[in-house]
Amino acid sequence: MSIIRKLVSQTAVYGLSSIFGRFLNYLLVPLVTYHYSAAEYGVVSEFYAYAGFFSVFLLFGFETGYFRFRDKENTGKDTAYSTALIFVVLVNIGFFLAILAINSRLSPALNYADHPEYVLYFTVILILDAIAAIPFARLRAENKALRFAGVKICEILITVLLSLFFIIYWPKLYSQYPDFWLSKLYRPEIGIGYVFIANLIASICKFALLSPQLLNIRWGFDRALFARMWRYSLPMVFIGFTGIIDEMLGRVLLKHLLPYDLKTNMQMLGIYSACYKLSILMSLFIQAFRYAAEPFFFSYADKSDARVIYAKVLKFFVIFCMFIFLLVTLYIDFFKYFLGKDFRSGLNVVPILLLANLFLGIYVNLSIWYKLTDKTLLGAVVSFLGAVLTIVLNIIWIPHYGYVGSSCATLLCYASMAVMSYLLGRKYYPVNYDVVRVLTYIGLGVDLYLGQQLLLQKVNWAPWISASMMMAVYLLIVALFETRTRISTKTQTV
Known part of the structure; x- marks a missing residue:
């Protein structure tokens, strides 16, 4: 710890x-x-x-x-x-x-x-x-x-x-x-x-x-070292390029694929881009985590308990990301005031974009397998497939579902990349991730968000009351789960 x-x-x-x-x-x-x-x-x-x-x-x-x-x-x-x-x-x-x-x-x-x-x-x-x-x-x-x-x-x-x-x-x-x-x-x-x-x-x-x-x-x-670094790093260029496609392409295509006139298309693009800003808390955390985690993963790779630590890092990463997800979605009536009235019609995509960023962060954690095993070319293949999926889904969904389709394409892209990275990691650098616990926390967060939406439809409560209740439930359940795990681990050690 x-x-x-x-x-x-x-x-x-x-x-x-x-x-x-x-x-x-x-x-x-x-x-x-x-x-x-x-x-x-x-x-x-x-x-x-x-x-x-x-x-x-x-x-x-x-x-x-x-x-x-x-x-x-x-x-x-x-x-x-x-x-x-x-x-x-x-x-x-x-x-x-x-x-x-x-x-x-x-x-x-x-x-x-x-x-x-x-x-x-x-x-x-x-x-x-x-x-x-x-x-x-x-x-x-x-x-x-x-x-x-x-x-x-x-x-x-x-x-x-x-x-x-x-x-x-x-x-x-x-x-x-x-x-x-x-x-x-x-x-x-x-x-x-x-x-x-x-x-x-x-x-x-x-x-x-x-x-x-x-x-x-x-x-x-060192020429020999440079040759090794070149072979290792070159696929990272492709990975970085496809990452930009995954993040930016949807916003570029909205202008051209929405079935309205140019002025309306630009309005839809503006609404989507503004609502994208509300996922900034998740994005900032992932960026900060990347800065700290990448050198940490490499420097700790030779330790005997490295894979155990990597598994724990992913679990706690998901716990905190779901906390951010609930913070923004449950208290959306507060966060919406960061946007002008004309932009709030797109608030329904915020939970989707937050989940998309969550899976991007999971992918960042899981991608350590190709960096530690020098399989960066395989990592580039995963990024390429994610980019292809982004392009295809945006082309299909934007004309029918607008920016909601684009946000869903981003979510499916990052989720599929996380799954592919996990499956390849099991083969080339197996880490015993607690998949059940991770998926439980994600499901818990989504269920609490949906539960609040149903509660608000049936009970005339102030939104912040139901939001605080749901947040308290999440923190309590996480605390109980993690306390039980810690006690169980200590017992097994003894």
Whole structure:
């Protein structure tokens, strides 16, 4: 339990930094949308829509490859780290030179002939983020969660403060005191480009903060190790790419497959995207868990009780995820006020999306089998099949069921990936997961949610009363089950 408590504490640190960072990023939305037109904001949205895809190809899965090989026999931690870092740096230098060479044609093709610097700003931001992923991986591997979180939060704070300066303070200074030396440096024609500049400066500051991880190592490039890391990591590119398809494709296809006019389709897309935000608590927890769990799984792999610990981690992961599921769904009358009235018609998809994220998290737990056995190609096959299922179900269901069909496609995709990963794991890296207990907790959570819906139809209670009752029942049953298990385990040990 002490090992699991350590994992929980690190997940909490990563989670708090993610929540704080996401909150600060949300503050930028009204800041930008109140000061720029919808068309200008569309520029930022378009460029950052590319970020997920490029981040996969600029890192080539070497973040996970570093975790896999840093503790291997006859392989020094610094050698694995510097080999991964040098490769990622070289890839990104090549990417920058390629963009520099074709930008005169690329910018007009993207309809930014008047602002080719936008492409360059965004390119440098992507490169700095990709290279920084390796030092961040080192911090995670060395259990330096507080430093990891501190650097992330500093980057976001710098972005927010610079955005306030560039978007509000500097233009006001320029208009009121045009002869002031700082006013003379302001260029109105840059426009929305100042958002990119704020992000770029923040990324540079992040690099400065990561300088100990970038400089304090023994540099070296092990060709044999690189070949092994390459074979292991390359399928991770495909896994990452298909993961983006699973997450984003439904929202892309809604605009084109809904059987309405374009304006109505966009309204449906807006409602679905807004309701997707209500699953953010589950998403943040899974993201924080990933940060903490991946290095933990690799570092603990050689211990005699590793598989026992992995099974316990999954069980407690599901317990907490179902707590989040019930927190949001039972108290939906509170959470709905995060959305405007025009968006609340889509609240029926929130439980589906929360369950989808739950199964994504289960898949993250179960996928350790292909990472520890170097079967990443098989992991890529699982991701590919999930992506195919996502595409097919969205095409079939969206015209008939709208965004409900898209949310169900996401749920079925992640659930099927979890099942496939579990079955393959039993063959290549068997872990005695308590499947019955895990499914019991999931079923319990869903039943309590449905029970509250039936209760509200028959009894005229305030929703928060029935919600609190159901939440208390869940916590009581979990406590009883886990207490009995602990007592039984102690008895068997004695």
